[in-house]
Amino acid sequence: MNHDPPIRDACRRAWLAAYAEGQLEGTTRAQVEGWLDEHPQLWAEIQEQQALGQTLRQMMDATAPSDPSAATWEALAQRIQAASVPAQHAAAPVPSHCRQRGLVRIAAVTVASALFLGGVVGLQNQLPGPTLDPPQIGQVDPLSAHPAHDDSPSPPLSELTGISCLTLVREVDVLLERVPHMGEGWLPIGRPPLEGPIQWIHQDEIEVISFASHSSGQQNIPCLVYAEGDKPLLWTPVRE
Amino acid sequence: MLVPLCCLSWSWVVCGESSAQPIRVTVVVILASRAHGPVDPVLEELAREVRKRDPQLQSFRLVATEAQSIPIGQQSRFTLVEQQQLQVKIDTSLDARGRVRLTVTAPGVDQLSYTCVCDKYFPIVTPYRTRNGETLIIAIMVKPCTLSSQDPPSGGRK
Numbered sequence: 134m135n136h137d138p139p140i141r142d143a144c145r146r147a148w149l150a151a152y153a154e155g156q157l158e159g160t161t162r163a164q165v166e167g168w169l170d171e172h173p174q175l176w177a178e179i180q181e182q183q184a185l186g187q188t189l190r191q192m193m194d195a196t197a198p199s200d201p202s203a204a205t206w207e208a209l210a211q212r213i214q215a216a217s218v219p220a221q222h223a224a225a226p227v228p229s230h231c232r233q234r235g236l237v238r239i240a241a242v243t244v245a246s247a248l249f250l251g252g253v254v255g256l257q258n259q260l261p262g263p264t265l266d267p268p269q270i271g272q273v274d275p276l277s278a279h280p281a282h283d284d285s286p287s288p289p290l291s292e293l294t295g296i297s298c299l300t301l302v303r304e305v306d307v308l309l310e311r312v313p314h315m316g317e318g319w320l321p322i323g324r325p326p327l328e329g330p331i332q333w334i335h336q337d338e339i340e341v342i343s344f345a346s347h348s349s350g351q352q353n354i355p356c357l358v359y360a361e362g363d364k365p366l367l368w369t370p371v372r373e
Numbered sequence: 374m375l376v377p378l379c380c381l382s383w384s385w386v387v388c389g390e391s392s393a394q395p396i397r398v399t400v401v402v403i404l405a406s407r408a409h410g411p412v413d414p415v416l417e418e419l420a421r422e423v424r425k426r427d428p429q430l431q432s433f434r435l436v437a438t439e440a441q442s443i444p445i446g447q448q449s450r451f452t453l454v455e456q457q458q459l460q461v462k463i464d465t466s467l468d469a470r471g472r473v474r475l476t477v478t479a480p481g482v483d484q485l486s487y488t489c490v491c492d493k494y495f496p497i498v499t500p501y502r503t504r505n506g507e508t509l510i511i512a513i514m515v516k517p518c519t520l521s522s523q524d525p526p527s528g529g530r531k
Contacts, residue, residue, distance in 0.1 A: 311439040311452070327401060327438040331415050331512065333422070334493035342474070342486040364422045367497040369481040 149175060153182035333364045341367075395442040396463045396473055396515050400451045401494065402436040403510040404503065410434070419496055423510070426498075430508060453480070455503055459511055466517075467491075473515045480509060491516040 151157050152165045410432025412420045420433045443449045448462035457480045464474040472488040480501035489495055494512040501509040
């Protein structure tokens, strides 16, 4: 007896399934047909595979949502836009950038919905059939549990309520008042208090008018520390 | 007769507004330590100057920077470290030499009045020592508030 190893058996089943679905062409199809001629008992498996594929297609057709009409898409877009604008601002004119963001959001939701639906259909197409027992056509009516057209009202877009058109601040609109030193690599958003490199003052750019320290109590005695070429620096004595 | 008066009064108002613009005061809070440690790259020049007076100060680090817009004739407080504060009063606006006069009160400095140019930092080495023994250094810079809302930020440190 010639028993195919499991991997060969898996490959064989894959080739047979592909042949049953009409996905093979040319040389590959001829090889499979030659193999079927040598093993006519496998035609039963081919027929079983075709019946299973037919059942799966019927199930997918039954459960796939109908393609919404243009009016439905428009109504959905209006609902999303209405949910995106707070009630208290509904009467106010919508700025152009808000409208643009709303359209972008609508487009994003539409694309995401289309991708989701496409992904669901595609996932169903790629579900492994052999792990499921093929239903007997005529005994099980998968359509009865999943009507093709559901006229019940769609759930409210509660997750979208409360989303308002946020006017984001620009960098030039932010003026940071106090910034702790966060180390290298930290770039604050907006104008930091320390703008650019520190430029220290020169001797001829400052003039001390009066000075009084806690310890000396001296008045009108500038105690700037500088020699020729040094930068001016006020050095106050340490409290003794 | 009224037209020249109106123009004169309008120009006076405009000039008065421009000269009464607040002054933007930027304060850099620095801590220097005698312990071995790094010197913040932006403070290297300051470290050289301070070490001429006290060579034992090894590390210099930037603690915080704070900027406030202070109207002419008014004062404001800046938070330093450990509940210490710096008080800055803008005495006069830009004079004919483009200098601003201000009076500051800092730890160890009861009152210091000086005039300085804009956009340059004036360092003050205070006698205040933190709990860790670090020396508090303040650098003060003034500039007129000439920035408009369209001016791009100059960017932070990278």
